[in-house]
Each structure stands twice: as structure tokens, then as C-alpha cells.
Amino acid sequence: MTEHAPPIPDKPPADEADVIVVGAGPSGATTAFYLAQSGLDVLLLEKSRFPREKVCGDGLTPRAVKTLVGMGISVTEQDGWVRNKGLRVIGAGKRLELPWPELASYPGYGLVRTRHDLDETLARRAQQAGARLHEGVTVTAPVRSERTGRITGVVAKAADGGEDRTYRARVVVAADGNSSRLSVAMGLPKRDDRPLGVAVRTYYQSPRHDDDYLESWLDLWDGDRLLPGYGWIFGMGDGTSNVGLGLLNTSAAFGNTDYHALLRQWLKGMPAEWGYTEENRTQPVRGAALPMGFNRTPHYFKGLLLVGDAGGMVNPFNGEGIAYAMESGEILARTIAQALARARRAETERVLAGYPRALDEAYGGYYALGRVFVKAIGRPGLMRFATKHSMSRPALMGFALKLLANLTDPHGDAADRLVNGLSKLAPNPE
Numbered sequence: 001m002t003e004h005a006p007p008i009p010d011k012p013p014a015d016e017a018d019v020i021v022v023g024a025g026p027s028g029a030t031t032a033f034y035l036a037q038s039g040l041d042v043l044l045l046e047k048s049r050f051p052r053e054k055v056c057g058d059g060l061t062p063r064a065v066k067t068l069v070g071m072g073i074s075v076t077e078q079d080g081w082v083r084n085k086g087l088r089v090i091g092a093g094k095r096l097e098l099p100w101p102e103l104a105s106y107p108g109y110g111l112v113r114t115r116h117d118l119d120e121t122l123a124r125r126a127q128q129a130g131a132r133l134h135e136g137v138t139v140t141a142p143v144r145s146e147r148t149g150r151i152t153g154v155v156a157k158a159a160d161g162g163e164d165r166t167y168r169a170r171v172v173v174a175a176d177g178n179s180s181r182l183s184v185a186m187g188l189p190k191r192d193d194r195p196l197g198v199a200v201r202t203y204y205q206s207p208r209h210d211d212d213y214l215e216s217w218l219d220l221w222d223g224d225r226l227l228p229g230y231g232w233i234f235g236m237g238d239g240t241s242n243v244g245l246g247l248l249n250t251s252a253a254f255g256n257t258d259y260h261a262l263l264r265q266w267l268k269g270m271p272a273e274w275g276y277t278e279e280n281r282t283q284p285v286r287g288a289a290l291p292m293g294f295n296r297t298p299h300y301f302k303g304l305l306l307v308g309d310a311g312g313m314v315n316p317f318n319g320e321g322i323a324y325a326m327e328s329g330e331i332l333a334r335t336i337a338q339a340l341a342r343a344r345r346a347e348t349e350r351v352l353a354g355y356p357r358a359l360d361e362a363y364g365g366y367y368a369l370g371r372v373f374v375k376a377i378g379r380p381g382l383m384r385f386a387t388k389h390s391m392s393r394p395a396l397m398g399f400a401l402k403l404l405a406n407l408t409d410p411h412g413d414a415a416d417r418l419v420n421g422l423s424k425l426a427p428n429p430e
């Protein structure tokens with residue numbers, strides 16, 4: 001008689017999974033999508049319910065478009081996406097329209113979409129791929145091995161009450177955004193030596209709602225000091241503009257700025273026909289932080305992997321975070337899929353330890369350069385000098401766009417090679 005192996009259950013126990021992903025913003029949803037595609041059992045825990053609002057500029061560069069396309073998301077105008085051709089920069093009394101560069105690596109257009117829609121689209125995409133999304137579930141603490149301190153699961157609370165619930169997995173991903181309570185509970189606070197931005201935004205009814213360029217204003221003044229940061233106006237295509245501004249923590253003004261007052265003052269100088277007035281405001285002014293240049297490390301620590309804002313992955317040059325949240329999600333998911341396929345724990349560990357290195361290869365040099373940049377423009381004279389001189393040189397601004405938006409081909413033109421070369425040269429301490 002042959003011996004039969006015990007039957008494999010159809011479904012794993014509800015509270016166990018190969019991977020738990022905490023937070024279903026762009027980073028968590030993308031991680032869960034690629035993990036599920038690799039055939040892993042993924043629990044995606046999200047404290048809110050979709051669709052939900054999220055404070056953001058709603059602007060997507062060609063980098064972000066590429067990540068959306070990579071996930072098989074249709075980004076046509078019929079599906080509600082608003083396309084843009086490039087970036088319009090206004091500063092030092094000048095106005096330049098810079099089309100997105102023509103590259104093999106990235107599409108030649110950007111998009112605008114509310115986070116209300118974008119985040120739900122990504123979360124549903126992860127679900128379609130097979131991730132088990134639990135909405136209205138707030139993770140309150142890690143579960144740790146008493147012996148090793150390693151994370152083995154999480155404790156969570158459901159929004160509709162009831163007992164705390166424990167979920168267990170082989171690895172846990174912190175995709176819970178800027179404040180990443182899970183990382184903090186594991187002993188990973190933010191790094192004070194890395195850049196941080198703060199930004200506020202709101203929406204106004206405006207005839208400029210169908211602008212086909214993202215618009216960026218470099219003239220944010222604190223008295224006679226030019227501040228390191230910028231204001232933005234992005235047409236939402238639905239009758240409103242998303243209008244906001246952000247500053248970097250490398251300026252003396254950072255800690256003592258009234259952001260709402262700065263926004264009002266900036267908008268006061270706009271033509272009345274654009275409609276950026278109190279009567280036309282459709283949402284409250286709301287703000288949040290932008291964690292930049294790897295401001296939380298290490299990205300792998302005792303079984304916990306950090307992705308997106310939780311790992312401080314916003315681009316220090318331009319405050320863009322969605323593309324990096326999604327890209328890091330893909331890098332992470334591919335690493336975990338390889339790691340969990342290894343037979344022995346030591347091998348799994350070796351593969352997981354490669355995740356911080358993969359991130360460093362993708363962004364380490366560029367973010368190091370970004371950190372030098374934000375320090376430099378934190379000096380009031382330098383920001384003014386850079387704005388004045390670059391705005392009168394369109395060719396230089398074309399190069400600046402590639403640098404600031406991180407849009408180059410690996411073997412592209414001279415500007416691409418210069419940006420890529422500078423990223424390699426920047427000092428990049430751990």
C-alpha cells in the first residue's frame with residue numbers, strides 16, 4: 001500500500017499568511033500585487049476603507065506612469081486619468097514650459113488623479129491578483145519572538161470593534177506611511193540627519209482645471225528670503241485645481257512657518273480670473289510630512305521590511321513619492337518571492353538582506369545627491385541665485401528637469417549621462 005501525504009488545505013488559516021503587508025497606500029498595494037502574482041499568500045491590512053481621501057498633490061510624473069502601466073492598469077482618459085505634457089516652471093519673473101523628456105525608459109507624459117481614486121485602483125488591483133485585503137483593520141503592535149526579537153506577526157483592531165486579532169506571517173512589510181508606527185514599535189525611528197518636507201494643499205474651482213502642464217512656482221517668500229520649496233498648481237480635470245506648497249527642513253523658516261498663511265499670501269498674488277479665492281475653495285487646507293532621501297533605515301530589520309514613505313523614499317529634489325513607493329514595492333516583492341522560495345532559513349535571510357542593497361543600487365547615489373541639493377538650497381542666497389540664473393537658461397532647465405524628476409536613460413544623451421554620473425559621484429554614507 002502506498003502512503004499518501006496529508007491533504008494540502010485549500011486555504012491557509014485566515015490569520016496566517018506568507019507575508020503581511022501593513023498599509024494599502026501605493027507602496028503596500030504594489031508590494032501585495034507583485035507578491036500575489038508570484039503565488040504567495042498575502043494579507044494586506046488597511047486601517048481605512050476605500051475609497052478614501054489622502055493629502056497629496058495628486059501629480060504623477062512619467063516615472064509613476066511607468067509603474068502603473070507595469071501593473072496592467074489602464075491609464076486612458078476614458079478611465080478618468082488626466083494627462084500632462086510636462087512641467088511649467090514660474091520663477092524670477094519668468095515662465096518656462098518644459099516638456100517631459102523623450103526617453104526609452106519612461107513614457108513622455110504624466111498624469112493627474114485624486115488619491116481617492118488612485119489608491120482604490122491600486123488596492124483593487126492587488127486584490128484582483130489574489131491579495132487578501134482587509135479594510136478597516138488598524139495594526140496596533142508587532143508580535144515578536146521572545147528569543148530573537150524578530151517580528152512574527154501583528155496585533156490589529158477592527159474599526160467595527162471586537163477583540164484584538166493576531167495575524168502571523170513569515171515576513172512583515174511596513175507600508176504604513178510617513179509616521180510608520182510599526183517601524184517605531186520595532187525600534188526604527190526617523191533619522192534626523194536626513195531631509196524632510198512639509199506640504200499643505202487644497203482644491204479650488206478654477207477655469208485652469210484642464211491645464212495640460214503641471215505647474216510649479218519657485219517664488220515662495222518669507223519677507224525678503226526666498227524659501228527652499230515650491231508651490232504647485234495641478235489641474236484635476238474635474239472643474240478644480242489642486243493647489244499647494246511645500247518646504248524643506250533645511251531652511252531656518254521650516255519650524256516656524258504658518259503654512260496656511262504662506263499659502264494665502266502666495267495665492268493673493270495670482271490673477272483673479274484663476275479663481276484661487278476663499279469662495280472657490282472646495283476642501284479644507286490640509287498638510288502632512290514628506291520623508292525624503294531614506295530618512296528611516298535600515299530597510300530590513302528583524303523580519304520587518306520597510307517600503308515607500310515608511311522607509312523615507314520621497315525624492316528630495318522634487319517631493320515626488322508615489323513612483324518611489326510603487327517602485328520600491330516591486331523591488332521588495334521580487335526579493336521576498338525569491339527569499340521565501342529558499343529551503344533553509346539562513347538562505348532566506350541572505351536574500352532578504354539583499355533588499356536594502358537593491359534599494360541602494362536603485363536610489364542610493366541619487367538620494368545622496370538630493371541630500372546635498374536640499375542642504376544647498378536651504379541657504380537663502382543660493383536658492384535665489386539658482387532660480388535667477390537657471391530660469392534665464394532654458395537649456396539648463398531641460399537638464400534640471402531630468403535631474404529633479406530623475407528621468408534619464410541609462411545610456412542616453414549628454415544630460416542623461418551627466419545626471420547618472422553625478423549620482424554615482426555623490427558621497428553616500430550609510
Ligand SMILES: Cc1cc2nc3c(=O)[nH]c(=O)nc-3n(C[C@H](O)[C@H](O)[C@H](O)COP(=O)(O)OP(=O)(O)OC[C@H]3O[C@@H](n4cnc5c(N)ncnc54)[C@H](O)[C@@H]3O)c2cc1C
Pocket residue numbers: 022023024025026027028045046047048054055056057058059060064137138139140175176177178181199200201244286287288289290307308309310314319320321322323325
Ligand atoms: C501635501 C503632499 C503633497 C504630495 N504630493 C505628491 C504628488 O503630487 N506626487 C507624488 O508622487 N507624491 C506626493 N506626495 C508624497 C506621497 O503622498 C507619498 O510619498 C505616498 O503617499 C507614499 O505612499 P505610501 O504607500 O508609502 O504611504 P501612504 O500613502 O501614506 O499609505 C500608507 C497607508 O497605510 C495605512 N496605515 C497607516 N497606519 C496603519 C496601521 N497602523 N494599520 C493599518 N493601516 C495603516 C494608511 O491608512 C495608508 O493607507 C505628497 C505628500 C504630501 C504630504
